[in-house]
Amino acid sequence: MFDFKDEQQARAAILESVAAYCEAFHTPKPYETGDRIPYAARVYDKDEMVSLADSMLDFWLTAGRYADRFERELASFLGVKYCALVNSGSSANLLAFMALTSPLLGERAVRRGDEVITVAAGFPTTVAPIIQFGAVPVFIDVTIPQYNADVSRLEAALSPKTKAVMLAHTLGNPFDLAAVRAFCDRHGLWLIEDNCDALGSEYELRGVWKKTGTVGDIGTSSFYPPHHMTMGEGGAVYTSDALLHKIIRSMRDWGRDCVCPSGCDNFCGHRFDRQYGELPAGYDHKYVYSHFGYNLKATEMQAAIGCAQLGKLPSFIEKRRENFAYLYELVRDLEPYFILPQAAPESRPSWFGFLLTCRAGTDRNAVVQHLESKGVQTRMLFAGNLLRHPCFDAIRGDSAAYRVVGTLESTDRILRDTFWIGVYPGMTPEKLRDMAAVLHEAVRGA
Secondary structure, three states: OOOOOOHHHHHHHHHHHHHHHHHHHOOOOOOOOOOOEOOOOOOOOHHHHHHHHHHHHHOOOOOOHHHHHHHHHHHHHHOOOEEEEEOOHHHHHHHHHHHOOOHHHHHHOOOOOOEEEEEOOOOHHHOHHHHHHOOEEEEEOEOOOOOOEOHHHHHHHOOOOEEEEEEEOHHHOOOOHHHHHHHHHHHOOEEEEEOOOOOOOEEEEOOEEEEOOOOOOEEEEEOOOOOOOOOOOOEEEEEOOHHHHHHHHHHHEOOEOOOOOOOOOOOOOOOOOOOOOOOOOOOOHHHOEOOOOOEOOOOHHHHHHHHHHHHHHHHHHHHHHHHHHHHHHHHHHHOOOEEOOOOOOOEEOOOOEEEEEEOOOOOHHHHHHHHHHOOEOOEOOOOOOHHHOHHHOOOOOOOOOOEEOOOOHHHHHHHHHEEEEEOOOOOOHHHHHHHHHHHHHHHHHO
């Protein structure tokens, strides 16, 4: 039995035990040749486990002090004014897009039937909110070996119905932010940066280095375990626009008009003295709804893990860059077989993975199956070409549901010939060398 004199002493003893437990039972085993090499994994130590236990002892299960701290610290890291923590990166994309549909934006609000320029080579939840709302995604092709939107297609994609551009920075490689931002400014369009695979990537814009996710009107992040940092599930939506932040908060929190923090009543001092819509005067502001919203909040326990991870994020980013550069040199001689990835001009990527596109005569299926058989985990570039997936069966060819500008030749090539392997911070030089060796074997046997 514990014999604690006060809560502070008890907490300190428990957290000390948690730290010891983590070091005893969660320290990674040394890598040996032949062990499985995942494309990504959680990288953590006692800091995350102690932080999680600390939040558990408070038993404040919804967003609280850790969530507030995380939002402040992530906003500071990115250099933006506002950040809203949510329960996943996919929810972050949903929330970012839906914020643009708010009536508070007047004529600039996205309405059903309006168009949003995007790409099909990526993760589906960059596109799904557009279709789910009833707006029209307009797909343009991408370039290889950057795997981002072909900005030469932007003007051709424009129509009187265009309201926004929503693009992801593919596997940490920034898209051409200078061209896309200039296009949006020229035509009065919103820009959403899906930054879920690129946290910490940087782009030089007019002589100033900016973090990706901060050049557009809204940026999003994901904290799923394979990503640049993790809290298990989790995501964030960020902006420097006060009105957009107000809308994002409202839609995240059931659509309510009230801005009182969780557990706080009458924060604004006007809980019962105003009139909204057709409600009776003095109706409780905590139950006034200005949007058709959701509950997309994260928990305090997730945020506690996230706070510990944020402290490691700069080292994670640097390690990803180091691993990418080291692996590139190890496989440079394979250029006759693969198109190797290339950073966008004026960028410093925080690489999520190492993309390879098979050249003519190299069979992707044979290469991937050899890698997997030897314990090297691989991934496709997500949907490859989203339009060819079963989710499009019901709307395939319906010009009212989506448009394609030109051909998607490179997108289809990615679907056929592209895959990627990992460079996450848990990679060691030994793992990278073994992975490169297996890739060489795969080419010889393909």
